[in-house]
Amino acid sequence: MSVISQGFQGRGRRDDRLPPGQYETHDFPVLSAGPTPYISVDEWQFTIDTEDGARHTWSWQDLMALPKSTPHVDIHCVTRWSKFDTDWEGVSLDVLLEDVESAAEYALVSSYGGYTTNLPLEDLLDGKAWIAYAFDGRPLAPEHGGPARLLVPHLYFWKSAKWVRGIRLLDQDEPGFWETAGYHNYGDPWHEQRYWGD
Amino acid sequence: MHVDGNAAAGLLTQVFARDMTGAHGTCGSCGHNGPLAEAVVYGEAAGTVFRCPTCDNVLMTLVEAPGRILARLAGLRWLAVPI
Amino acid sequence: MAPAALLQRLTWLPAVIAEARAETPQARTLVLDVPGWPGHRAGQHVDVRLTAGDGYQAVRSYSLASAPGEQPAITVARVADGEVSPYLVDVARPGDRVEIRGPVGGYFVWEPAMPYRPVLLVGGGSGVVPLRSILRHHRQSADPTPMRLVYSVRAPELVIYREELQAEHLVYTRTTPPGWPRPAGHIDQGLLREVAWPPVDSPLAYVCGPTAFVEHLSGALLDLGYRAGDIRTERYG
Numbered sequence: 001m002s003v004i005s006q007g008f009q010g011r012g013r014r015d016d017r018l019p020p021g022q023y024e025t026h027d028f029p030v031l032s033a034g035p036t037p038y039i040s041v042d043e044w045q046f047t048i049d050t051e052d053g054a055r056h057t058w059s060w061q062d063l064m065a066l067p068k069s070t071p072h073v074d075i076h077c078v079t080r081w082s083k084f085d086t087d088w089e090g091v092s093l094d095v096l097l098e099d100v101e102s103a104a105e106y107a108l109v110s111s112y113g114g115y116t117t118n119l120p121l122e123d124l125l126d127g128k129a130w131i132a133y134a135f136d137g138r139p140l141a142p143e144h145g146g147p148a149r150l151l152v153p154h155l156y157f158w159k160s161a162k163w164v165r166g167i168r169l170l171d172q173d174e175p176g177f178w179e180t181a182g183y184h185n186y187g188d189p190w191h192e193q194r195y196w197g198d
Numbered sequence: 199m200h201v202d203g204n205a206a207a208g209l210l211t212q213v214f215a216r217d218m219t220g221a222h223g224t225c226g227s228c229g230h231n232g233p234l235a236e237a238v239v240y241g242e243a244a245g246t247v248f249r250c251p252t253c254d255n256v257l258m259t260l261v262e263a264p265g266r267i268l269a270r271l272a273g274l275r276w277l278a279v280p281i
Numbered sequence: 282m283a284p285a286a287l288l289q290r291l292t293w294l295p296a297v298i299a300e301a302r303a304e305t306p307q308a309r310t311l312v313l314d315v316p317g318w319p320g321h322r323a324g325q326h327v328d329v330r331l332t333a334g335d336g337y338q339a340v341r342s343y344s345l346a347s348a349p350g351e352q353p354a355i356t357v358a359r360v361a362d363g364e365v366s367p368y369l370v371d372v373a374r375p376g377d378r379v380e381i382r383g384p385v386g387g388y389f390v391w392e393p394a395m396p397y398r399p400v401l402l403v404g405g406g407s408g409v410v411p412l413r414s415i416l417r418h419h420r421q422s423a424d425p426t427p428m429r430l431v432y433s434v435r436a437p438e439l440v441i442y443r444e445e446l447q448a449e450h451l452v453y454t455r456t457t458p459p460g461w462p463r464p465a466g467h468i469d470q471g472l473l474r475e476v477a478w479p480p481v482d483s484p485l486a487y488v489c490g491p492t493a494f495v496e497h498l499s500g501a502l503l504d505l506g507y508r509a510g511d512i513r514t515e516r517y518g
Contacts, residue, residue, distance in 0.1 A: 003295045003332060003378045003379065003380050004332050004333070004334055004378070005331040005332055005333070005368070005373070005377060005378060005379050006373075006374075006377045006378070007368070007372045007373065007374075007377065008331045008332070008333045008339075008368050008372070008373075009333060009368075023335070023337050027362075029242075030199070030242075031242055031243045031244065032199065032200075032240055032242070032243060033240050033243040033244070033245075033247045033256075033259075034240060034247065034249060034254065034256070035200075035254060077244075078244050079243075079244055080337070114256075158244050177256075178244055178245070178261075180270065180272075181245055181259040181261050181268065181270045182245065182259075182261035182263060182268030182270070183244060183245075183261065194263070195261070195263035195264075195268070196263075196268065200492070201342075201516060201517045202492075202514070202515060202516040202517075203388075204326065204342075204386055204388060204389050204515045204516075205326065205342040205517065206342070207325075207326050207342070207385035207386035207387075207388075208291065208326065208327075208328035208340075208342060208382050208383060208385040209328075210385075211291050211385050212291055212382075215290065217385065217386060217387035217388075219386050219387055219388035219389070220387050220388045233388055234388075235386075235388035235389060235513075235514075235515070236514060241342075
């Protein structure tokens, strides 16, 4: 039995689009585990390294020249907020991985600023993940991961690495920043995989 | 948005069962030594992240899960606790 | 520190807001009734937990504003887009309930029993809150340690604990009261040289405020000759 603070609204109401234990929010909370890196699009680059040591690199211009997608998705943060109907613009990982030869099963995503997160490579394929550079029709703001972030909305949002700079394809799984700190290695919101052992 | 280790005193006490803001930590990356009170703390994330005020290296993370707190201390070389 | 206080088991204590007092248009002091409150030291913190009707919880850390021996009180300044502070400043009423965990913290703390060393308190904005606890404790305990507060604030209407701090050194950064002897501006080396205890007296400094303020002031005190280990800091935002 906990103490209820009269008049404290918290984040909002429940809904069946909500995974278990989540609350809907209408704003876009900014969570940060470190200082926000400010990366200009001139210096920005994105790399994919395969398990064989082959490196594929894209400049900002290269990224902009690729076919774009406009995912309309719900996002779920492990801190219990969910946000419905978010609109993004970006390049599907299917496009970026098209010419990458790899038999790897795992991916380790890294960011400007040092953040990392891991997921199975198949979670980046088949229209499930994007390198997103715009939100709500505007360039992605630095506090939300601009110039570009990973967007993998079917997993908890810590997997959607802000300030993404590269992906390493690996034969063996390598846990990232939160995954080594106590958070679940996979992070499926519908199975409430928040922490180790969930 | 960040604060310093003073604001994490409650969580630190939860983990260590004593005040830790005056404990001195040595950064495993740059060797800076200082009280945890002066660490840069990012508290509005999935967990609480303590960073070195000199080089931003992650000293420690505390994740509050139901029934337990998971403490990762991998970025600290030493922790000197006054008694 | 008493040995008994070394091992500290913390639990969330139910608290009732006993009194709410507007300090400025942006800050409010809440006095809390906490059955079983073990008492606190000047400069310590308390964590406040709010629970909404649907179970959503939020926790924030606040400095205690009251002196040891007094009822625990916090002074909360409204943070734009904040989640907890707008509730505590604008919504909560006497009789409303929160939970608290504390007191906690032992670094930014002052005790009268400390060896004789003059104390300089430097606060920016709501960074004055823990300093007020220290100053109040100093006055109530009639401690002979020389103590002085320099309080930097944007404008006269934003001065927290106005009556209590009249005799201290107020520095206005944007707007001054009419006829104020010093033009609006930040605390600088010249002012510190006037009001800070000279380094030869081995002073102790407590600096609390926004990060940029604390960095600037602790740098200025080091330049003045204060020793790094004698400057205690507390930063927010």
